[in-house]
Amino acid sequence: MTDAVMLFAAGFGTRMGALTQDRPKPLIPVAGKPLIEHAMCFVRDVAPARIVANAHYKADQIVSHFAGTDVKVIVESPDILDTGGGLKAALPLLDAEVVFTMNTDAVWDGPNPLTLLKAAWTNDMQALLLCVPQARTIGHTGKGDIDIVDGGRAVWGTETIYTGVQIIRSDIVSDTPENVFSLKSVWENLETKGQLKAVTYPGRWCDVGRPEGVTLAEAMLRDADV
Template sequence: MPDAVMLFAAGFGTRMRPLTDHRPKPLIEVAGTPLIDHAMKWVRDFGPSRIVVNAHYKADQIERHFDGTDVRVVIEAPEILDTGGGLKAALPLLQADPVFTMNTDAVWRGPNPLEVLSDAWTNDMHALLLCVPTARAMGHDGGGDFDIAQDGTATWGNETIYSGVHILRTDLVSNRAEIVFSLKAVWDDLEATGALRAVEYPGLWCDVGHPGGIELAEAMLAGHDV
């Protein structure tokens, strides 16, 4: 079972402007709580041994947010490393294989997403994505990302949306020569060989990557129709 979590908090938050002109997107509040703390609630409830957060845009604010805690903040400088590169750079602090990765621009209503993934993970897997059927996803622009077969095989498609949380074997990033790369490149390689897996999240999920997602997320958390 994964015992370390990597939270992605380095992005520029361009879709969230102008709210991100003076603070990073993970510190934008939803229902009075910074986005990253919504993610941290699930992480703390799951209880991994190590938690690592990356930072780049307005990294000093992310550092201050976790000052005095056991969360390790990795600052990406001078360039941002994207999701795959960011995870690769954080591996010495994560000290685990496999690991969870979690985006910090979404909120959830339902069971702990890390628990859902952990329950579905088997040792023969390389990567396991947590996806949400489009009917239970809010605030998401565009169509779906993946189709999931009955045996859990994931292929690029439109039926479900990648929720921003997954489990990954670390050699899939540590063995890559690139310094800056997206995890999508890793998934492309796995999908091409039929080795990419996914599981559906049974609750509700809201994308808060843009200002309009804030009101939707707050209504969802309050149990209102959205």
């Protein structure tokens, strides 16, 4: 099973407006700690051997944040590589046949999403996405992404939202000839073959992609503590 986690922290955070004028989105404080540390709580809980984060916008701040820790930071320069390209560039450091990937712009109320994926993963899988029904999302705008059919096969649809957390085999990323690409292109190929899988998250998930998401996430966490 995977001993490596990739944290996506390279985005520009343009939808956050003034909140990202002086810092990258993963370092925006939510309930007293940076967004990325909400993800790190789950990562530390599964105790992976290797943790890698990418950085691009105001990358020096991400580098400084993890200075003195076991988290390795890859600075994407001069160009940002998108999710697929970012993961491909990080594979030598991740050094695993199967890896977790995790976005750093969400807050969770419920069990560890990485633990849930790990329990659901089987060796015949190529990629396993963690999704949440729209009724348990907070701060998300727009329709869903995925329908889960046939006991776990993922197809494009509207019933659930992709949470930004998955397990994926490294070789299907490393074999992609491009160096700048979205992971969605990898998923599209798997979905066409019936090889894209997904499971449902039982808790609540707050998308902190816009300024109002900070307030919503903090309210969700306060409610969870009651």
